[in-house]
Amino acid sequence: MDPDNLKQAWQSQASQTRLTIDAELLVTELRRNQQQFFATIFWRDVREIGVCLLMVPLWIYRGMSQSTPWTWYLTVPAMLWVAGYMLVDRIRYTRQPPEPSESLRQHVESSLAQVEHQIWLLRNVHRWYLLPPSLSLLAFLSQLAWLLRSGGWWTVFAVIDAIVLLALCFAAIYRLNQYAVRTVLEPRHQELETLLMSLKDEMPEIH
Amino acid sequence: MLEENPESLFKNWLTEHGGAVLKVARAYTLTTVDCQDLVQEILLQVWRSLPQFQGRASPSTWFYRVALNTALGWQRKERRRQVRQQPILEVEDLPVAGLNSAQQVAQREVVERLYLAIRQLPKTDAALVLLYLDGLSYRQMAEVLGISESNVGVKLNRAKKVLGGLMNGEPHGP
Numbered sequence: 001m002d003p004d005n006l007k008q009a010w011q012s013q014a015s016q017t018r019l020t021i022d023a024e025l026l027v028t029e030l031r032r033n034q035q036q037f038f039a040t041i042f043w044r045d046v047r048e049i050g051v052c053l054l055m056v057p058l059w060i061y062r063g064m065s066q067s068t069p070w071t072w073y074l075t076v077p078a079m080l081w082v083a084g085y086m087l088v089d090r091i092r093y094t095r096q097p098p099e100p101s102e103s104l105r106q107h108v109e110s111s112l113a114q115v116e117h118q119i120w121l122l123r124n125v126h127r128w129y130l131l132p133p134s135l136s137l138l139a140f141l142s143q144l145a146w147l148l149r150s151g152g153w154w155t156v157f158a159v160i161d162a163i164v165l166l167a168l169c170f171a172a173i174y175r176l177n178q179y180a181v182r183t184v185l186e187p188r189h190q191e192l193e194t195l196l197m198s199l200k201d202e203m204p205e206i207h
Numbered sequence: 208m209l210e211e212n213p214e215s216l217f218k219n220w221l222t223e224h225g226g227a228v229l230k231v232a233r234a235y236t237l238t239t240v241d242c243q244d245l246v247q248e249i250l251l252q253v254w255r256s257l258p259q260f261q262g263r264a265s266p267s268t269w270f271y272r273v274a275l276n277t278a279l280g281w282q283r284k285e286r287r288r289q290v291r292q293q294p295i296l297e298v299e300d301l302p303v304a305g306l307n308s309a310q311q312v313a314q315r316e317v318v319e320r321l322y323l324a325i326r327q328l329p330k331t332d333a334a335l336v337l338l339y340l341d342g343l344s345y346r347q348m349a350e351v352l353g354i355s356e357s358n359v360g361v362k363l364n365r366a367k368k369v370l371g372g373l374m375n376g377e378p379h380g381p
Binding site for chain 2 (some may be wrong): 002010025100201
Protein backbone atom coordinates (compact mmCIF):
# COMPACT_ATOMS: atom_id res chain seq x y z
CA MET A 1 0.00 0.00 0.00
CA ASP A 2 1.24 3.47 -0.89
CA PRO A 3 2.38 5.46 2.20
CA ASP A 4 0.39 8.50 1.06
CA ASN A 5 -2.82 6.41 0.97
CA LEU A 6 -2.03 5.17 4.46
CA LYS A 7 -1.55 8.77 5.57
CA GLN A 8 -4.88 9.73 4.07
CA ALA A 9 -6.70 6.82 5.74
CA TRP A 10 -5.02 7.66 9.06
CA GLN A 11 -5.97 11.31 8.95
CA SER A 12 -9.55 10.76 7.84
CA GLN A 13 -10.02 8.16 10.57
CA ALA A 14 -8.44 10.47 13.13
CA SER A 15 -10.79 13.28 12.19
CA GLN A 16 -13.71 10.95 12.84
CA THR A 17 -12.61 10.02 16.34
CA ARG A 18 -14.19 12.08 19.06
CA LEU A 19 -12.23 12.29 22.27
CA THR A 20 -14.27 13.51 25.22
CA ILE A 21 -12.24 14.52 28.24
CA ASP A 22 -13.73 15.53 31.57
CA ALA A 23 -11.29 18.42 32.02
CA GLU A 24 -12.41 19.34 35.55
CA LEU A 25 -12.00 15.79 36.79
CA LEU A 26 -8.70 15.46 34.97
CA VAL A 27 -7.27 18.65 36.49
CA THR A 28 -8.34 17.49 39.97
CA GLU A 29 -6.71 14.11 39.34
CA LEU A 30 -3.51 15.76 38.01
CA ARG A 31 -3.25 18.03 41.04
CA ARG A 32 -3.64 15.02 43.32
CA ASN A 33 -0.98 13.10 41.34
CA GLN A 34 1.43 16.02 41.51
CA GLN A 35 1.00 16.32 45.27
CA GLN A 36 1.66 12.58 45.56
CA PHE A 37 4.79 12.95 43.42
CA PHE A 38 6.25 15.72 45.60
CA ALA A 39 5.28 13.84 48.76
CA THR A 40 7.06 10.72 47.46
CA ILE A 41 10.27 12.68 46.75
CA PHE A 42 10.11 14.46 50.12
CA TRP A 43 9.59 11.27 52.14
CA ARG A 44 12.28 9.41 50.21
CA ASP A 45 14.80 12.12 51.12
CA VAL A 46 13.60 12.14 54.73
CA ARG A 47 13.94 8.34 54.86
CA GLU A 48 17.42 8.20 53.33
CA ILE A 49 19.08 11.29 54.81
CA GLY A 50 16.91 11.96 57.84
CA VAL A 51 17.38 8.50 59.33
CA CYS A 52 21.17 8.89 59.19
CA LEU A 53 21.02 12.32 60.83
CA LEU A 54 18.55 11.09 63.45
CA MET A 55 20.92 8.27 64.35
CA VAL A 56 23.67 10.75 65.35
CA PRO A 57 22.11 12.13 68.61
CA LEU A 58 20.68 8.67 69.36
CA TRP A 59 24.14 7.14 68.98
CA ILE A 60 25.72 9.79 71.23
CA TYR A 61 23.01 9.31 73.86
CA ARG A 62 23.45 5.51 73.85
CA GLY A 63 27.21 5.93 74.07
CA MET A 64 26.95 8.26 77.06
CA SER A 65 24.25 6.35 78.90
CA GLN A 66 26.11 3.03 78.60
CA SER A 67 29.59 4.50 79.11
CA THR A 68 30.94 2.73 76.03
CA PRO A 69 34.58 3.00 74.87
CA TRP A 70 35.59 5.96 72.71
CA THR A 71 35.55 3.90 69.47
CA TRP A 72 31.72 3.82 69.78
CA TYR A 73 31.70 7.49 68.73
CA LEU A 74 33.57 6.75 65.46
CA THR A 75 30.18 5.79 64.02
CA VAL A 76 29.01 9.41 64.38
CA PRO A 77 31.38 10.79 61.68
CA ALA A 78 30.61 7.69 59.59
CA MET A 79 26.88 8.47 59.67
CA LEU A 80 27.51 12.16 59.03
CA TRP A 81 29.64 11.15 56.03
CA VAL A 82 26.83 8.96 54.60
CA ALA A 83 24.15 11.66 55.16
CA GLY A 84 26.45 14.35 53.73
CA TYR A 85 27.31 12.23 50.69
CA MET A 86 23.64 11.63 49.92
CA LEU A 87 22.83 15.31 50.43
CA VAL A 88 25.64 16.50 48.13
CA ASP A 89 24.63 13.89 45.55
CA ARG A 90 21.00 15.14 45.69
CA ILE A 91 22.17 18.70 45.12
CA ARG A 92 24.56 17.82 42.28
CA TYR A 93 22.22 15.38 40.53
CA THR A 94 18.68 16.44 41.25
CA ARG A 95 16.34 13.47 41.20
CA GLN A 96 13.72 15.37 39.24
CA PRO A 97 12.92 13.43 36.08
CA PRO A 98 14.37 14.85 32.84
CA GLU A 99 12.26 17.65 31.41
CA PRO A 100 9.62 15.94 29.23
CA SER A 101 9.31 18.85 26.81
CA GLU A 102 12.91 18.51 25.57
CA SER A 103 13.47 17.02 22.14
CA LEU A 104 13.52 13.22 22.13
CA ARG A 105 17.29 13.13 21.67
CA GLN A 106 17.97 15.54 24.56
CA HIS A 107 15.50 13.64 26.72
CA VAL A 108 17.18 10.31 26.00
CA GLU A 109 20.63 11.80 26.65
CA SER A 110 19.63 13.29 30.01
CA SER A 111 17.79 10.09 31.02
CA LEU A 112 20.89 8.09 30.09
CA ALA A 113 23.12 10.35 32.20
CA GLN A 114 20.75 9.94 35.13
CA VAL A 115 20.63 6.14 34.81
CA GLU A 116 24.44 5.96 34.48
CA HIS A 117 24.84 7.98 37.66
CA GLN A 118 22.38 5.73 39.51
CA ILE A 119 24.29 2.64 38.32
CA TRP A 120 27.58 4.18 39.50
CA LEU A 121 26.04 5.06 42.87
CA LEU A 122 24.67 1.56 43.50
CA ARG A 123 27.74 -0.25 42.15
CA ASN A 124 29.90 1.76 44.55
CA VAL A 125 27.52 1.50 47.48
CA HIS A 126 30.18 -0.47 49.43
CA ARG A 127 32.57 2.48 49.24
CA TRP A 128 30.41 5.41 50.25
CA TYR A 129 27.63 3.73 52.25
CA LEU A 130 28.85 0.45 53.71
CA LEU A 131 32.57 0.94 54.32
CA PRO A 132 32.52 3.93 56.76
CA PRO A 133 30.10 2.38 59.31
CA SER A 134 31.78 -1.06 58.82
CA LEU A 135 35.18 0.38 59.76
CA SER A 136 33.85 2.26 62.77
CA LEU A 137 31.91 -0.75 64.06
CA LEU A 138 34.89 -3.03 63.47
CA ALA A 139 37.10 -0.66 65.49
CA PHE A 140 34.51 -0.62 68.27
CA LEU A 141 34.20 -4.42 68.37
CA SER A 142 38.00 -4.84 68.35
CA GLN A 143 38.41 -2.42 71.25
CA LEU A 144 35.58 -4.14 73.11
CA ALA A 145 37.27 -7.51 72.60
CA TRP A 146 40.53 -6.05 73.96
CA LEU A 147 38.79 -4.59 77.02
CA LEU A 148 37.00 -7.87 77.72
CA ARG A 149 40.01 -10.06 76.96
CA SER A 150 39.76 -11.61 80.43
CA GLY A 151 36.68 -13.47 79.14
CA GLY A 152 39.02 -15.63 77.04
CA TRP A 153 37.54 -17.67 74.18
CA TRP A 154 33.99 -16.63 75.05
CA THR A 155 34.85 -13.04 74.23
CA VAL A 156 36.54 -14.10 70.97
CA PHE A 157 33.46 -16.12 69.91
CA ALA A 158 31.05 -13.32 70.83
CA VAL A 159 33.03 -10.73 68.85
CA ILE A 160 33.40 -13.06 65.86
CA ASP A 161 29.62 -13.68 65.96
CA ALA A 162 28.94 -9.94 65.97
CA ILE A 163 31.36 -9.36 63.07
CA VAL A 164 29.84 -12.20 61.02
CA LEU A 165 26.32 -10.86 61.66
CA LEU A 166 27.41 -7.40 60.62
CA ALA A 167 29.14 -8.73 57.49
CA LEU A 168 26.03 -10.73 56.52
CA CYS A 169 23.82 -7.69 57.02
CA PHE A 170 26.09 -5.49 54.87
CA ALA A 171 26.48 -8.21 52.23
CA ALA A 172 22.68 -8.43 51.97
CA ILE A 173 22.44 -4.65 51.45
CA TYR A 174 25.18 -4.84 48.80
CA ARG A 175 23.52 -7.74 46.98
CA LEU A 176 20.14 -5.99 47.04
CA ASN A 177 21.67 -2.95 45.40
CA GLN A 178 23.45 -5.03 42.74
CA TYR A 179 20.17 -6.86 42.07
CA ALA A 180 18.48 -3.50 41.41
CA VAL A 181 21.30 -2.58 39.01
CA ARG A 182 21.01 -5.88 37.11
CA THR A 183 17.24 -6.10 36.90
CA VAL A 184 16.14 -2.47 36.59
CA LEU A 185 18.94 -0.09 35.72
CA GLU A 186 21.03 -2.08 33.25
CA PRO A 187 18.05 -3.05 31.02
CA ARG A 188 16.91 0.59 31.08
CA HIS A 189 20.46 1.72 30.25
CA GLN A 190 20.58 -0.65 27.30
CA GLU A 191 17.15 0.48 26.11
CA LEU A 192 18.20 4.14 26.24
CA GLU A 193 21.47 3.43 24.44
CA THR A 194 19.57 1.64 21.68
CA LEU A 195 17.22 4.61 21.42
CA LEU A 196 20.12 7.04 21.24
CA MET A 197 21.86 4.94 18.59
CA SER A 198 18.67 4.91 16.52
CA LEU A 199 18.67 8.72 16.57
CA LYS A 200 22.23 9.04 15.26
CA ASP A 201 22.83 10.28 11.73
CA GLU A 202 22.32 7.70 9.00
CA MET A 203 23.68 7.60 5.48
CA PRO A 204 21.02 7.49 2.76
CA GLU A 205 20.64 4.16 0.98
CA ILE A 206 22.42 4.02 -2.39
CA HIS A 207 20.69 2.09 -5.17
CA MET B 208 6.55 32.15 30.11
CA LEU B 209 2.80 31.77 29.97
CA GLU B 210 0.54 34.78 30.03
CA GLU B 211 -2.70 32.83 30.04
CA ASN B 212 -3.94 31.01 33.12
CA PRO B 213 -2.23 27.55 32.93
CA GLU B 214 -5.44 25.71 33.80
CA SER B 215 -7.51 27.27 31.02
CA LEU B 216 -4.59 26.92 28.59
CA PHE B 217 -4.29 23.25 29.53
CA LYS B 218 -8.00 22.72 28.89
CA ASN B 219 -7.83 24.52 25.53
CA TRP B 220 -4.81 22.54 24.40
CA LEU B 221 -6.46 19.35 25.53
CA THR B 222 -9.29 20.01 23.08
CA GLU B 223 -6.85 20.79 20.27
CA HIS B 224 -4.14 18.19 20.84
CA GLY B 225 -5.86 15.46 22.86
CA GLY B 226 -6.17 13.38 19.68
CA ALA B 227 -2.37 13.34 19.21
CA VAL B 228 -1.91 12.12 22.77
CA LEU B 229 -4.40 9.32 22.18
CA LYS B 230 -2.67 8.23 18.97
CA VAL B 231 0.76 8.14 20.60
CA ALA B 232 -0.65 6.17 23.54
CA ARG B 233 -2.39 3.67 21.23
CA ALA B 234 0.78 3.16 19.21
CA TYR B 235 2.89 2.32 22.27
CA THR B 236 0.46 0.13 24.21
CA LEU B 237 -1.39 -3.11 23.56
CA THR B 238 -4.50 -2.92 25.72
CA THR B 239 -7.18 -0.30 26.34
CA VAL B 240 -6.33 -0.17 30.07
CA ASP B 241 -2.64 0.46 29.33
CA CYS B 242 -3.59 3.04 26.71
CA GLN B 243 -5.74 4.97 29.20
CA ASP B 244 -2.97 4.71 31.77
CA LEU B 245 -0.42 6.11 29.31
CA VAL B 246 -2.78 8.91 28.20
CA GLN B 247 -3.13 9.92 31.83
CA GLU B 248 0.64 9.77 32.36
CA ILE B 249 1.24 11.94 29.27
CA LEU B 250 -1.34 14.48 30.44
CA LEU B 251 0.28 14.52 33.87
CA GLN B 252 3.64 15.31 32.26
CA VAL B 253 1.99 18.02 30.11
CA TRP B 254 0.49 19.53 33.26
CA ARG B 255 3.85 19.46 35.07
CA SER B 256 5.78 20.90 32.11
CA LEU B 257 3.27 23.59 31.22
CA PRO B 258 4.89 26.29 33.44
CA GLN B 259 8.18 25.73 31.53
CA PHE B 260 6.58 26.23 28.11
CA GLN B 261 8.55 29.09 26.56
CA GLY B 262 6.69 29.41 23.30
CA ARG B 263 9.82 28.64 21.26
CA ALA B 264 8.15 25.56 19.78
CA SER B 265 4.57 25.48 18.52
CA PRO B 266 2.07 23.91 20.94
CA SER B 267 1.58 20.90 18.65
CA THR B 268 5.36 20.22 18.46
CA TRP B 269 5.62 20.68 22.22
CA PHE B 270 2.70 18.30 22.82
CA TYR B 271 4.30 15.64 20.61
CA ARG B 272 7.61 16.01 22.45
CA VAL B 273 6.02 15.47 25.84
CA ALA B 274 3.82 12.63 24.54
CA LEU B 275 6.66 10.74 22.83
CA ASN B 276 9.19 11.25 25.64
CA THR B 277 6.66 9.95 28.13
CA ALA B 278 5.56 7.04 25.94
CA LEU B 279 9.15 5.91 25.31
CA GLY B 280 9.94 5.86 29.03
CA TRP B 281 6.59 4.50 30.14
CA GLN B 282 6.36 1.19 31.90
CA ARG B 283 3.17 -0.62 32.77
CA LYS B 284 2.41 -0.31 36.46
CA GLU B 285 -0.09 -2.73 37.93
CA ARG B 286 -0.76 -0.59 40.97
CA ARG B 287 -2.07 2.28 38.88
CA ARG B 288 -4.91 0.19 37.58
CA GLN B 289 -7.87 1.41 39.48
CA VAL B 290 -11.41 1.65 38.33
CA ARG B 291 -12.77 5.15 38.56
CA GLN B 292 -16.46 5.65 39.04
CA GLN B 293 -16.39 8.45 36.49
CA PRO B 294 -14.26 7.96 33.36
CA ILE B 295 -11.86 10.82 32.60
CA LEU B 296 -11.76 10.26 28.88
CA GLU B 297 -13.97 8.56 26.37
CA VAL B 298 -13.16 7.71 22.78
CA GLU B 299 -15.95 7.46 20.27
CA ASP B 300 -15.74 6.58 16.59
CA LEU B 301 -18.10 8.71 14.53
CA PRO B 302 -19.51 7.61 11.17
CA VAL B 303 -17.59 9.04 8.22
CA ALA B 304 -19.72 11.28 6.03
CA GLY B 305 -19.86 10.17 2.40
CA LEU B 306 -18.73 6.61 3.04
CA ASN B 307 -21.00 3.58 3.21
CA SER B 308 -20.69 1.17 6.10
CA ALA B 309 -18.52 -1.31 4.15
CA GLN B 310 -16.05 1.47 3.26
CA GLN B 311 -16.02 2.64 6.87
CA VAL B 312 -15.25 -0.87 8.10
CA ALA B 313 -12.48 -1.19 5.50
CA GLN B 314 -10.97 2.15 6.53
CA ARG B 315 -11.06 1.26 10.23
CA GLU B 316 -9.39 -2.03 9.36
CA VAL B 317 -6.58 -0.21 7.56
CA VAL B 318 -6.04 2.03 10.60
CA GLU B 319 -6.07 -0.96 12.97
CA ARG B 320 -3.48 -2.70 10.76
CA LEU B 321 -1.45 0.50 10.78
CA TYR B 322 -1.39 0.51 14.58
CA LEU B 323 -0.36 -3.16 14.56
CA ALA B 324 2.45 -2.40 12.10
CA ILE B 325 3.62 0.68 14.03
CA ARG B 326 3.85 -1.39 17.24
CA GLN B 327 6.27 -3.73 15.45
CA LEU B 328 8.63 -0.93 14.44
CA PRO B 329 11.62 0.14 16.55
CA LYS B 330 10.51 2.86 18.96
CA THR B 331 12.09 5.82 17.18
CA ASP B 332 10.83 4.63 13.78
CA ALA B 333 7.37 4.31 15.30
CA ALA B 334 7.64 7.92 16.52
CA LEU B 335 8.71 9.11 13.07
CA VAL B 336 5.90 7.24 11.33
CA LEU B 337 3.34 8.67 13.76
CA LEU B 338 4.54 12.20 13.07
CA TYR B 339 4.54 11.54 9.33
CA LEU B 340 1.02 10.10 9.36
CA ASP B 341 -0.19 13.11 11.33
CA GLY B 342 1.15 15.38 8.62
CA LEU B 343 4.02 17.11 10.42
CA SER B 344 6.66 18.74 8.23
CA TYR B 345 10.30 17.54 8.20
CA ARG B 346 11.24 20.61 10.22
CA GLN B 347 8.62 19.87 12.88
CA MET B 348 9.68 16.22 13.02
CA ALA B 349 13.30 17.32 13.43
CA GLU B 350 12.26 19.62 16.29
CA VAL B 351 10.35 16.87 18.07
CA LEU B 352 13.10 14.29 17.75
CA GLY B 353 16.12 16.59 18.05
CA ILE B 354 17.77 15.38 14.84
CA SER B 355 18.58 17.12 11.55
CA GLU B 356 16.01 17.44 8.78
CA SER B 357 18.18 15.43 6.41
CA ASN B 358 18.40 12.68 9.00
CA VAL B 359 14.61 12.76 9.30
CA GLY B 360 14.40 12.22 5.54
CA VAL B 361 16.77 9.25 5.55
CA LYS B 362 15.16 7.58 8.55
CA LEU B 363 11.61 8.24 7.38
CA ASN B 364 12.25 6.72 3.95
CA ARG B 365 13.58 3.56 5.57
CA ALA B 366 10.74 3.44 8.12
CA LYS B 367 8.12 3.92 5.38
CA LYS B 368 9.57 0.98 3.45
CA VAL B 369 9.43 -1.23 6.52
CA LEU B 370 5.91 -0.03 7.29
CA GLY B 371 4.81 -0.79 3.73
CA GLY B 372 6.28 -4.26 4.04
CA LEU B 373 4.51 -4.88 7.32
CA MET B 374 1.21 -3.69 5.84
CA ASN B 375 1.72 -6.21 3.04
CA GLY B 376 2.25 -8.97 5.55
CA GLU B 377 6.02 -9.19 5.31
CA PRO B 378 7.69 -10.12 8.61
CA HIS B 379 9.99 -7.50 10.16
CA GLY B 380 13.28 -8.62 11.66
CA PRO B 381 14.70 -7.22 14.92
